Amino acid sequence: MSGKNKLGRVLADNAVVILFILLSVIAIPFSGFSVQNILQEMFTRLGRNSFLVLALLLPIYAGMGLNFGMTLGAMAGQIGLIMAIDWGIAGWRGLVFAALVGTPLSILLGWICGAVMNRAKGREMVTGYILAFFMNGVYMFLVLFTMGAVIPVRSATILLTRGYGIRNTLNLDLVRASLDKLLMLRIGPFFIPVATYLVIAVLCVFIVWFKKTKLGQDMRAVGHDLVVADSAGIPVERTRIIAVVISTVLACYGQIIFLQNMGNMATYNAHDQTGFFAVAAILVGGASVKKASLLNAFLGIFLLHLMFYVSPRAGQNLFGSAMIGEYFRQFVGYGVIALSLVLYAWKTRRDAVFAREVLKNNGSSGHSDAAKEGAAK
Amino acid sequence: MGQDSPLLSIQHVSKDFYGNVVLQDVSFDIKPGEIIGLVGENGAGKTTLMRILFGMPVITETGGYQGKIVFDGHETNFSSPFDALDAGIGMVHQEFSLISGFTTTENILLNNESMKPNFLNEVFGDRMSFLDRSDMKQRAVKAIQKLGVKLNPDMLISEMPIGHRQFTEIAREINREKIKLLVLDEPTAVLTESEAEVLLTSLRNLAAKGISIIFISHRLQEVLSVADTIVVLRDGKAVKNLPSKECSIRDIASWMVGRSMTSESDAEVANRKLADEYFRVEHLWVDMPGETVKDVNFTVNKGEIFGIGGLAGQGKLGISNGIMGLYPGGGKVIFDGKEAPLNDPRKVLEIGFAFVSEDRRGVGLLLDESLEWNIAFTSMQIKNSHLKKMLKLVKIRDDASMRKLTEEYIKLLDIKCTGPSQKAKELSGGNQQKICLAKAFAMKPSILFVSEPTRGIDVGAKKLVLDTLIRYNREYGTTIVIVSSELEELRSLCDRIAIIDEGSVAGILEPTAPLEEFGMLMSGAFESNKEASHA
Amino acid sequence: MKISLKTPKEKRRFLIRIALVLLYFCVTIFVLFNGRGHTILIDNKDADDLSYEAVDGMEVSIDSQESAEYWPGDRDKAVVRGQKHKIRISFFDEEIPEFEATFTVPFSVDMLILSVPKMLAGIEPFIETFVAPDFVDTFEKEESAESFDSFEDMYDGLQQEDYYIGS
Amino acid sequence: MLKVKEFIRDFGWPRLIIFFFLVFMFIAAPFVGVRLDASFSDVLNRFGMNAIMVLAMVPMVQSGCGLNFGLPLGIISGLLGATISIQLGVTGFGGFLIAVFIALFFASILGWLYGLLLNKVKGEEMTIAMYVGFASVMFMSIMWLVLPYNSPNMVWGYAGKGLRTTITVEGYWLRVLNNFLAIKFGEFFVIPTGLLLFVALCVLIVYVFMRTKTGTAMTAVGSNPDFARASGVSVDRMRAISVMLSTMLGAVGIIVYEQSFGFIQLYTGPLYMAFPAVAAILIGGASVNKASMLNVLVGTFLFQGLLTMTPSVINSLLQNDMSEVIRIVVSNGMILYALTRKTKVSK
Incomplete structure (x- = not known):
């Protein structure tokens, strides 16, 4: 393969990352934000979003693509937070309580999600997406109609005036930034939420470590080749379910971390786009449906949120309309998912052709000239 | 471990699939450290025997088997391949x-x-x-x-x-x-000669360390050189079981294929006068996974039934698929004096080729559609038949004419079905095959390619399908190229038979040629010294 | 999951898992009680029947939070976690020694009044549950549309993105 | 008995539940003070509004491209047609037709490109379609702000540029189809004859198209692409045509919807419009790879019936607004059911 071709491949493989860096480089000067301002915002957002994005990794390893079903975990986390607020548990203890309530819930939901995806092998992504919508209905039913009516709610202040159902916006003052503030470090002009970063670091260690376990190895095997893994006696379906369960539980914790940073919660919408942002971030970082790393996650969060932060202001300054920037960033978010999926599908095809040619070159073993001629084409 | 007690003893094993006998009273023993060469044509029962040994679920699902398998001193009946693994039997499959x-x-x-x-x-x-x-x-x-x-x-x-x-x-x-017994299914099929040599050496190494090996291969030289004992399966019976020193390649080849022939068609075939060259293939290569064609040359005369045989995986299926443009290929195909385009299914259909695929359910049929659709579709797309004008504006499907056509073929080929609107998936294998033939006939082809016409259908239907092909050939003078793994079938049907080995023509024989010659060609035993029979 | 307890290994694992489940509940209960927030209104008022009198001037701190100054008739609040609390009172009148006491509040109550004069006078109960009469109404304004007219409206919620991205 | 069982298996119990639920609601309606005739008229109207967008699912499903989550692309073309028609200031039936023609023009171009894209990503169509749809909606949101429209009816009054979020079609072609030959029975019951006729026309066109040589080839491509290829049909071309057709139907569908609804919803309005259409055709009995005209008609009727009846009946029955939840659960549950059902295409 010639050098030019190689360069082309590298460019194509990293098209999304390159595109994003270019966009950001163009948009930053127009936004008028100072570097310090942008960096502080990035520190905050890294703390806020990393956990959610990292929750996507395991299903990718297990070959199930991007887990749009992680929204289920977010819902579990929100139910945990509602409970914590209802009981008036303050500070980091409130977060721990929310996580403890959310854990069994998200395990259950993850199990359901994994089982459903096992029934739809090959289209896990779209299935996860629709499942999230479906569960949104169940969540609404649970929170809007049974809480306060069937499920006892102590605190009237979080209920709608009609006496049951949780308010559309839940004030999280009790736990606001309680994780971030636990160990806030000031370095020069920057505030760094060390505790949050520590939690994320622990998760990273867990993921690295998990990959070294037997289960992690099995997950990789299932992700690479379902049929071979099955014939080697690896319990394929169970392994896939475990991947989704872990992802869902992590999403639950991630959502709690996210919301404590935000300080309030749109009860019926907060989870809607959890999956979208996490998926967009990891794809922007250069991950694909089949391959992702910690680096992809962090790079992606940085690039995506840089873009999200600067584009409304840049749009305002460039076109005199903040809405343009607002729409632009959403366009970029959706577009980047579409683009990554297309590039990936296209790449898979290209690699398949390539692999076949390699196989043929090996297989023909100089038996005939015609075969070589064919391979050269 | 006594030197005499066998590691594995297969005793009187029989198996039938719904009355279709595939194994009949097969017995043989393997001693520790022994290498058994298991040979046989496709469909001789090798695969079924191994499936029984490994306790594949498909065996119990279809009613189990008769006889006994004793492994390492205990009678075994594994319920899954994993049990077999635990007991110490390993298997290396043909596909990785x-x-x-x-x-x-x-x-x-x-x-x-x-x-x-x-x-x-x-x-x-x-x-x-x-x-x-x-x-x-x-x-x-x-x-x-x-x-x-x-x-x-x-x-x-x-x-x-x-x-x-x-x-x-x-x-x-x-x-x-715990590994004690290793089963290798066509391990050398994808290897180069030098690689195969290394493999054989290492197998001997293993055997010397006390591991028994069942070596399944069609390359008879290799089997002879590595195996201590040769077991030949034919039509589900273990016809020979003797030390490899006592047999030659030629012997094995004839044991493999040595069936009594139905001689009825011989005379007729011999007397047939065929016209001139009609169709020629030069240096054809086809990239069909698992059936790679490397360099194939042959010619077919007008009105001839030309057979293509050979073992699975050698590329015989790739030839017709490649010519029909279903897999990427290259080389030259000359039809009626003009070069036919490759890699374009539509063009070859237009110049009068038709194809009955070996992959009946995958390529041959629209399983979820009616018989009418299945039979008339290709002809509608290529020849614009079965269309009618609606309001003088648009041409739409002419259901009545499709129905008429279908009813014609149902009668002609004696297809068992509830009617032209039945779904194709509801028919039996034999009747589905007839639908595929009808689809091809409906094209009124000049040359018909038929791939594995009798694969997976029962005996009665087999005969009907083959008779239909002969009749069609005789009545319309249609040139037919038929690809089949069943030598028997080719010999009863064809005017000439080409045997494909490793992606090219090993030789072309008359159907009356001695059986062992076919066996030898198939086993790659002789280098193409039979080019003479090229017409 | 089938639990068989044949081997010592399985027995040990079973016990460890049981212990973990117990630990799960213990931690949950711990954060539930320990993290439970209460608002304590600290009162320095005379009794209606003058059975006790407000302190002339003092600094009160609860659980070593920052102390606040109280004059007679003052009321201020402290937000605390957990049920056991320590109160420390130092009087402006330096002759009176500092007062320290511990008290517990009931788990289920969000807001209570602690009357310092009552406590000093040793009148029980010096802690009472406080119910804010207008509490519910203060939240009324936040109320937004709580039902959706159509599918499309439902997803209009998505445009609350600003909230989500947190710009 | 066996036949009944088989029927239920083929038809699927979720559909039966939905069907009986709807029947139950029609029966219950009078008892909770909901007027049957008004409801029925409403259902008919909504049926007409939505049927063409549901119809837009058919070509793509039939050609094996899966459910058309990329419907927003067609809707955008429709919105372009509608806004340009209003910009031109043509009123009445002419305005409607101009909108349709312009929409078809854009839809054919976008649809063809979209089809070429989907051919590159076989097997992943649905996820990609969804995000291509979303991205294009957001892209057009920018365009609505930037494009040089200046009809005072459409642009923001204070800025003098940029289209409004909702634009009324009143005074242009509001209800031109609905009112055409409309038949009134009493105060509450109206048959929107023109609308239903137009729907019938579209259904007929698709029906005829699916019976032409090309349409037949398209169905075969969806049923078994290998068979179609072996029969000399270009699989990619058929798929592209089907995507184009679906997009064009989506474009016409949204204009029909708007003339009855009265407003053009721009910006993020079309974002999730594919979902009700997908749910409807699945409720009608279609699967991920088979759909017929009957599925469209039955599905649209059932789904829109459900959407009309649940709010009024359930809310007055249970005294709460549970209908929204029911709607979400039913429509997404139906899609989920179709996705996880072991497809019967035997290979």
Whole structure:
């Protein structure tokens, strides 16, 4: 393969990352934000979003693509937070309580999600997406109609005036930034939420470590080749379910971390786009449906949120309309998912052709000239 | 372990699938450290025998088997291949069961990794143990050494030559501590000669270490050179079982194919006067996975029934698929004096080719549509038939004419169905095959390619299908190229038969040629010294 | 999951898992009680029947939070976690020694009044549950549309993105 | 008995539940004070509004491209047609037709490109379609702000540029189809004859198209692409045509919807419009790879019936607004059911 071709491949493989860096480089000067301002915002957002994005990794390893079903975990986390607020548990203890309530819930939901995806092998992504919508209905039913009516709610202040159902916006003052503030470090002009970063670091260690376990190895095997893994006696379906369960539980914790940073919660919408942002971030970082790393996650969060932060202001300054920037960033978010999926599908095809040619070159073993001629084409 | 007691003893094993007998009273023994060469034509029962040995679910689902299998002194009846593995029987399949993104070590130890326990085992079970990479590597290296080949334990499978992949598979099986018996199904099919030689040497090594081997291969030289004992299966019976020293390739070949022939068609075939060259293939190569065609040359005369035979995986199926443009290919196809385009299914259909695919359910039929659709579709698309004008504006499907056509063929080919609107998937295999033939006939082809016309259909239907082909040939003078694994069938039908081996024509024979010649050609035993029979 | 307890290994694992489940509940209960927030209104008022009198001037701190000054008739609040609390009172009149006491509040109550004069006078109960009469109404304004007219409206919620991205 | 069982298996119990639920609601309606005739008229109207967008699912499903989550692309073309028609200031039936023609023009171009894209990503169509749809909606949101429209009816009054979020079609072609030959029975019951006729026309066109040589080939491609290829049909071309057709139907569908609804919803309005259409055709009995005109008609009727009846009946029955939840659960549950059902295409 010639050098030019190689360069082309590298460019194509990293098209999304390159595109994003270019966009950001163009948009930053127009936004008028100072570097310090942008960096502080990035520190905050890294703390806020990393956990959610990292929750996507395991299903990718297990070959199930991007887990749009992680929204289920977010819902579990929100139910945990509602409970914590209802009981008036303050500070980091409130977060721990929310996580403890959310854990069994998200395990259950993850199990359901994994089982459903096992029934739809090959289209896990779209299935996860629709499942999230479906569960949104169940969540609404649970929170809007049974809480306060069937499920006892102590605190009237979080209920709608009609006496049951949780308010559309839940004030999280009790736990606001309680994780971030636990160990806030000031370095020069920057505030760094060390505790949050520590939690994320622990998760990273867990993921690295998990990959070294037997289960992690099995997950990789299932992700690479379902049929071979099955014939080697690896319990394929169970392994896939475990991947989704872990992802869902992590999403639950991630959502709690996210919301404590935000300080309030749109009860019926907060989870809607959890999956979208996490998926967009990891794809922007250069991950694909089949391959992702910690680096992809962090790079992606940085690039995506840089873009999200600067584009409304840049749009305002460039076109005199903040809405343009607002729409632009959403366009970029959706577009980047579409683009990554297309590039990936296209790449898979290209690699398949390539692999076949390699196989043929090996297989023909100089038996005939015609075969070589064919391979050269 | 007594020297005399066999490791594995297969005793009077019989098996039928719904009355279709595939194994009949098969018995043979394997002693520890012995290599058995198991040979037989496609469909002779090799695969079924191995499935029984491994306790594949398909056997119990279809009613089990008769007879007894004694392994290591105990009568066994494995309920899954994993039980067989646990007992110490390993199998290397023809198609690789490797994960291409994994290294050699990881593949050799797939689901058999070395583990270091940690505290999380107590909570989440053994799967949370760490992998002990260094121990894994040691074990892999040990297995590779035992095999006596050179393999890089850290190389990715995807970057390996094919031969090494095969070695990796074998290394995986022999890595298991308990392994006593290794079954190799066509292990050399994808190897080069030198690689195959290395493999054979390592097999002898293994046998010397006390591992018994069942070696299934169509390459008779290899079987002869490596095996201690040869077992020949034919039509489900173990027809020969004798030390390899006592037989020659020619003997084995004739035992493999040696069936009594139905001689009725011989006379007729011999007397047939055929017109001039009509169709010619030069240096055809086709990239069909598993059936790669490398360099094929032959000519067919007008009105001839030309047979293409050979063992599975040698490329015979690739020829017709390639000519019909279904798989990428190259070379020259000359039809009626003009060069026919390759890689364009529509063009070849337009110039009068028609094809009955071997993959009946995958390519041949619209399973979810009616018989009318199945029969009339191709002709509608290519010849614009079965269309009518609606309101003088648009041409739409003419259901009445499609129905008429279908009813015609239902009667002509005696297709058992409830009517033209029945769904294709509801028919039996034989009747589905007739639908495929009807689809091709409806094209009124100048030359018809038929691939494995009798695969997977019952005996009665087989005869009907073959008779239909002969009748069609005789009545319309249609040239037919028929590809089949069943030599018997080709010999009863064809004017000439080409045998394909390793992607090219090993030789072209008259149907009356001695059986062992066919056997020899199929087994790659002789180099193409039969070119003379080229018409 | 089938639990068989044949081998010592399995027995040990079973016990460890049981212990973990117990630990799960213990931690939950711990954060539930320990993290439970209460608002304590600290009162320095005379009794209606003058059975006790407000302190002339003092600094009160609860659980070593920052102390606040109280004059007669003052009321201020402290937000605390958990049920056991320590109160420290130092009087402006330096002759009176500092007062320290511990008290517990009931788990289920969000807001209570602690009357310092009552406590000093040793009148029980010096802690009472406080119910804010207008509490519910203060939240009324936040109320937004709580039902959706159509599918499309439902997803209009998505445009609350600003909230989500947190710009 | 066996036949009944088989029927239920083929038809699927979720559909039966939905069907009986709807029947139950029609029966219950009078008892909770909901006027049957008004409801029925409403259902008919909504049926007409939505049927063409549901119809837009058919070509793509039939050609094996899966459910058309990329419907927003067609809707955008429709919105372009509608806004340009209003910009031109043509009123009445002419305005409607101009909108349709312009929409078809854009839809054919976008649809063809979209088809070429989907051919590159076989097997992943649905996820990609969804995000291509979303991205294009957001892209057009920018365009609505930037494009040089200046009809005072459409642009923001204070800025003098940029289209409004909702634009009324009143005074242009409001209800031109609905009112055409409309038949009134009493105060509450109206048959929107023109609308239903137009729907019938579209259904007929698709029906006829699916019976032409090309349409037949398209169905075969969806049923078994290998068979179609072996029969000399260009699989990619058929798929592209089907995507184009679906997009064009989506474009016409949204204009029909708007003339009855009265407003053009721009910006993020079309974002999730594919979902009700997908749910409807699945409720009608279609699967991920088979759909017929009957599925469209039955599905649209059932789904829109459900959407009309649940709010009024359930809310007055249970005294709460549970209908929204029911709607979400039913429509997404139906899609989920179709996705996880073991497809019967035997290979």
